[in-house]
Amino acid sequence: MAAYQITCFKFPHMFCGNVKMLKSSLNLCLNAWRFRGNALPLRPQKRKAAMGFFNFFSRNKEQQKETLDKGLEKTKESFFGKLTRAVAGKSRVDDDVLDDLEEVLVTSDVGVDTTLNIIRRIEERVARDKYVSTGELNGILRDEIASLLTENNTADTEGFQIPEGKKPYVIMVVGVNGVGKTTTIGKLAWQFKQAGLKVMLGAADTFRAAAVEQIVIWGERVGVPVVKQQMGSDPASVAFDTLSSAVANDVDVVLIDTAGRLHNKKGLMDELSKIKRVMQKVVPDAPHDVMLVLDGSTGQNAFEQAKQFTAATAVTSMAITKLDGTAKGGVVIGISDQFKIPVRYIGLGEGMEDLQPFNRKEFVESLFGNK
Numbered sequence: 001m002a003a004y005q006i007t008c009f010k011f012p013h014m015f016c017g018n019v020k021m022l023k024s025s026l027n028l029c030l031n032a033w034r035f036r037g038n039a040l041p042l043r044p045q046k047r048k049a050a051m052g053f054f055n056f057f058s059r060n061k062e063q064q065k066e067t068l069d070k071g072l073e074k075t076k077e078s079f080f081g082k083l084t085r086a087v088a089g090k091s092r093v094d095d096d097v098l099d100d101l102e103e104v105l106v107t108s109d110v111g112v113d114t115t116l117n118i119i120r121r122i123e124e125r126v127a128r129d130k131y132v133s134t135g136e137l138n139g140i141l142r143d144e145i146a147s148l149l150t151e152n153n154t155a156d157t158e159g160f161q162i163p164e165g166k167k168p169y170v171i172m173v174v175g176v177n178g179v180g181k182t183t184t185i186g187k188l189a190w191q192f193k194q195a196g197l198k199v200m201l202g203a204a205d206t207f208r209a210a211a212v213e214q215i216v217i218w219g220e221r222v223g224v225p226v227v228k229q230q231m232g233s234d235p236a237s238v239a240f241d242t243l244s245s246a247v248a249n250d251v252d253v254v255l256i257d258t259a260g261r262l263h264n265k266k267g268l269m270d271e272l273s274k275i276k277r278v279m280q281k282v283v284p285d286a287p288h289d290v291m292l293v294l295d296g297s298t299g300q301n302a303f304e305q306a307k308q309f310t311a312a313t314a315v316t317s318m319a320i321t322k323l324d325g326t327a328k329g330g331v332v333i334g335i336s337d338q339f340k341i342p343v344r345y346i347g348l349g350e351g352m353e354d355l356q357p358f359n360r361k362e363f364v365e366s367l368f369g370n371k
């Protein structure tokens with residue numbers, strides 16, 4: 001498969017299998033940050049249902065599958081378009097097809113390391129089965145990617161349950177600017193509320209103009225209280241107030257919004273540690289979850305952010321947003337494979353219901369079709 005190997009100097013973790021891959025990697029290095037809109041559209045609530053604790057997501061399985069299939073449409077179109085071109089005129093999976101497949105996976109934002117893992121598994125399968133037709137490739141990819149991802153040692157999030165003695169359960173949401181932190185908080189607040197939990201939000205992004213307003217709007221729409229102070233006030237103080245109020249009001253789950261920050265801005269990263277320290281004065285083991293939100297539509301940039309953010313602060317879960325309307329959904333496979341920190345949720349739209357627990361098997365089945 002790989003004739004010779006070259007290490008990409010800019011991103012040494014990107015191990016480039018061959019020249020084709022080097023080209024793809026360089027393209028990925030050049031990916032620009034995506035702009036984002038500021039709109040906060042919310043579709044009307046489709047269904048109100050009191051859900052059990054163990055499956056708190058208010059949409060039933062078919063609705064979730066529909067949203068997932070629709071959300072991944074662009075990724076599928078792009079991936080299968082490339083795959084079809086790669087195998088055109090070839091009947092069996094040979095070294096050439098594998099080389100092309102490698103390129104398809106890398107250019108679909110799966111990431112170099114995960115791509116090499118997938119290719120290795122398929123090579124083993126081809127060696128075992130002697131003859132594999134290109135028509136079988138799709139099913140093989142689905143199976144191998146699904147088993148690669150389930151070999152990871154983290155379990156999928158099927159539901160949400162507050163662990164014994166962790167009330168209020170505190171989730172602090174972090175990430176760079178515009179990735180969808182506040183929106184994810186709004187969506188989660190809605191889901192938790194639907195499940196019958198008492199929810200409170202903390203507007204600890206006091207930095208960006210209109211950030212407080214934005215989370216207050218979400219609070220009103222979802223019908224949960226938001227603890228806030230003036231813009232420019234100390235985020236740690238807002239977090240302290242939120243937790244104090246949560247304890248006094250017997251709240252089940254607290255979601256703390258934070259300002260967008262880059263991992264390499266020391267002052268801003270220190271601010272996160274301060275927020276944590278101050279929260280611990282009220283709830284000693286808070287935050288119980290530090291959720292990193294990543295914008296999936298930025299592809300390999302999301303991957304880089306995950307790497308750098310997890311190295312800079314103790315992240316315990318991830319949410320990948322904006323998978324709808326992008327062809328870069330393959331990044332979820334790479335992130336889920338490469339990080340031991342679980343991807344808990346995926347964002348598939350701007351509406352309240354467009355957040356789902358990430359289920360690796362269902363994700364791969366949606367991408368490659370059911371058996």
Ligand SMILES: Nc1nc2c(ncn2[C@@H]2O[C@H](COP(=O)(O)OP(=O)(O)OP(=O)(O)O)[C@@H](O)[C@H]2O)c(=O)[nH]1
Nearest residue numbers: 037039177178179180181182183260322347348349
């Ligand atoms: N299509 C789509 N848009 C999303 C999704 N999640 C968030 N957005 C949009 O992304 C934009 C930014 O979302 P915010 O929630 O404000 O992002 P943020 O990380 O809080 O931004 P800052 O507070 O500025 O750092 C908004 O227009 C959201 O509606 C998603 O899953 N799909």
Ligand SMILES: [Mg+2]
Nearest residue numbers: 181182205211
């Ligand atoms: Mg925000």
